[in-house]
Amino acid sequence: MARDSEFLNDSDGSDISMENEPTSKGKGKASARKGKTKPKMDAQAYTWEAAFQRSWDTVQEDEAGSLQRAVEDSVTRARRKRLLFPSVAIRRTIIRHVILLLDLSSANYAREFIVEWFDQNPLGQIGIVGMRAGVGERICGMTGNVQDVLKSISERHKLSPSGEPSLQNAIEIARNSMNHLPTHSSREIIIIFGSLTTCDPGSIHDTLDSCIKTKVRISVVALAAEMKICRELCDKTGGQFGVAMNEGHFKDLLFDLVPPPAQRALSKAAGGGGSANSADLMMIGFPKSIPDAAPAALCVCHSELKSHGYLCPRCLAKVCDVPTDCDICGLMIVSSPHLARSYHHLFPVKTYSALTSQNQFSFEEPSCHACARIFQTVPSHNVANGVSPFGRYRCPDCNKDFCSECDVFVHDVLHKCPGCAG
Numbered sequence: 001m002a003r004d005s006e007f008l009n010d011s012d013g014s015d016i017s018m019e020n021e022p023t024s025k026g027k028g029k030a031s032a033r034k035g036k037t038k039p040k041m042d043a044q045a046y047t048w049e050a051a052f053q054r055s056w057d058t059v060q061e062d063e064a065g066s067l068q069r070a071v072e073d074s075v076t077r078a079r080r081k082r083l084l085f086p087s088v089a090i091r092r093t094i095i096r097h098v099i100l101l102l103d104l105s106s107a108n109y110a111r112e113f114i115v116e117w118f119d120q121n122p123l124g125q126i127g128i129v130g131m132r133a134g135v136g137e138r139i140c141g142m143t144g145n146v147q148d149v150l151k152s153i154s155e156r157h158k159l160s161p162s163g164e165p166s167l168q169n170a171i172e173i174a175r176n177s178m179n180h181l182p183t184h185s186s187r188e189i190i191i192i193f194g195s196l197t198t199c200d201p202g203s204i205h206d207t208l209d210s211c212i213k214t215k216v217r218i219s220v221v222a223l224a225a226e227m228k229i230c231r232e233l234c235d236k237t238g239g240q241f242g243v244a245m246n247e248g249h250f251k252d253l254l255f256d257l258v259p260p261p262a263q264r265a266l267s268k269a270a271g272g273g274g275s276a277n278s279a280d281l282m283m284i285g286f287p288k289s290i291p292d293a294a295p296a297a298l299c300v301c302h303s304e305l306k307s308h309g310y311l312c313p314r315c316l317a318k319v320c321d322v323p324t325d326c327d328i329c330g331l332m333i334v335s336s337p338h339l340a341r342s343y344h345h346l347f348p349v350k351t352y353s354a355l356t357s358q359n360q361f362s363f364e365e366p367s368c369h370a371c372a373r374i375f376q377t378v379p380s381h382n383v384a385n386g387v388s389p390f391g392r393y394r395c396p397d398c399n400k401d402f403c404s405e406c407d408v409f410v411h412d413v414l415h416k417c418p419g420c421a422g
Contacts (some may be wrong), residue, residue: 004372019283029339047355053406058324070357091263092345093260094121094123095282096124096140096188097125097178097188098126098183098267099177100190101130101131101171101175101190102191108356109383110164111153113149114144114146114150115146120259120345121342122334122338123342124144125144125324126149127140127174127177128152129174131170132163132165133162133164134164134165135166136172138173141177144324145321147321163199163320164195164198167229167230168200171207174189174210174216175189175207176197177407182282185261186261188217188219189218189219192254193224194223196224208232208233208236211237212236217239218237219234219239220242221232221242221253221254222243222244223244223252225374226243229414237257240257260345283331284334285326285334286333286334286335286338287310287311287312287313287335288311291307291308292306292307292308293305298318298326300327301320302320310327312329314326315331316384322338344370349409350417353393353394354387361401369406369418369419370409370410370418371403371406373405373406376391377390395417398419
C-alpha cells in the first residue's frame with residue numbers, strides 16, 4: 001500500500017515537484033530527463049498545433065465591458081484581407097467561359113459562388129459538369145443566364161452520388177465543350193474535388209497535354225487532401241490549387257476564383273505576333289428592349305411565348321435575357337451597364353491606406369467623406385496589419401478619409417472613389 005500511494009503521489013505531481021522531491025536513483029534520472037526534454041518538445045510543436053489559433057484569446061472587452069468593438073474589429077480584418085492586393089492596372093480577360101466540375105454531393109457554396117461570379121463577370125458564361133460512377137455528366141450547358149444555372153443546381157442536388165469520380169472524363173467533356181470558343185475569351189475549368197482517387201479510362205497526362213495546347217486553365221479546390229495530379233493540373237495550366245482546411249477556408253478558396261485572372265502573354269513562338277500590345281477586335285450588339293405590354297412572341301432560346309424580351313440588332317431574333325449569344329446569327333448581345341460593370345477589373349480603385357496614428361489626420365474632418373459617420377478617437381487594440389485602429393482609411397489620390405464600411409463598399413460594389421469623382 002505504501003508503494004501504491006507513493007506511485008500515485010509521484011504520478012499526480014508536476015514535473016517541478018518531481019524534480020524537487022527526493023526519489024530513488026532511477027526515478028531521479030527519469031525526472032531529470034523529462035524536465036530537460038519538455039522545453040524541446042514545446043519548441044518543436046506539431047504542424048497542426050502550430051497552425052491552431054486560439055481566437056478567443058484575442059477577444060478583449062472595452063471600457064464598458066462590451067465585446068461589440070472586438071467583434072467589429074475581427075470583421076474589419078476579414079474584409080480588409082482582399083483589399084490589400086496590388087491595385088495596378090493588369091490586362092485581364094473580361095469575357096470568361098468557365099466549366100464548373102463538382103460531385104453531386106458538394107454544392108454547399110456553389111449557389112453563392114455562381115451568384116457572385118455572375119455579378120462580377122456579367123459578360124461571362126458558366127457550364128456545370130458532374131462527376132459520379134466513373135463518368136462525367138453534363139448538368140448544365142454553357143449559358144450566361146444565372147437563373148438557368150441555379151435551377152440546374154437545385155434539381156441535381158437531390159441526387160446522391162454513386163461510385164468513384166473520373167477527372168479525365170469530366171475534363172474531356174469540359175474541354176470539348178469549349179473548343180469552339182474564340183481566342184479573345186478565356187477557357188477555364190474549376191474543379192471541386194472531394195475524393196482521394198480518380199477512376200480514369202486512360203492516361204490523364206494526355207488530357208493534361210491537350211488542355212495545355214488549347215490554353216485551358218484548370219483550378220482545383222480540394223476538400224479531402226492534396227493529390228499530386230491535381231497540383232500538376234493547376235501548375236502546368238496556370239490555375240490555382242488549394243486544400244480547404246475548414247468551411248470558412250473553403251469559401252475563401254472558392255471566392256478567390258471570382259475575379260478574372262490575368263491574361264497570359266503570348267510569345268512569338270506561340271503565335272502571339274510581333275507586337276506585345278496586339279489585341280483582337282470582337283463584334284457585340286446592343287439589343288432593343290421589348291416592354292411587357294407587347295404581344296407575346298416565341299423566343300429563340302427557349303421556344304416559349306413571352307412578352308418581355310430583347311431584339312437582336314442583327315437578325316431581329318427575340319431573346320429572353322442578356323448578356324447572351326444569339327442562337328440565330330451568333331452575335332454576342334450585351335447591354336451597356338453590363339459592359340461598364342466589366343471594366344472595374346481592368347481599372348481597379350486604388351487601395352486606401354490605413355491611418356494608424358492621430359498625427360496622420362486633422363480633426364477638421366471628423367467624419368467619413370461618404371456616409372458622414374463620426375470617426376472614433378480612441379484606438380482599438382489587437383489590430384492586424386493593414387487595419388486602422390481608428391477605423392479611418394485615406395484615398396491616396398484625393399486624400400479623403402473613409403470608414404471601414406465605405407472602404408469595402410467602394411472596392412467591392414461601387415468601384416469608384418466618391419472623393420475622386422468630386
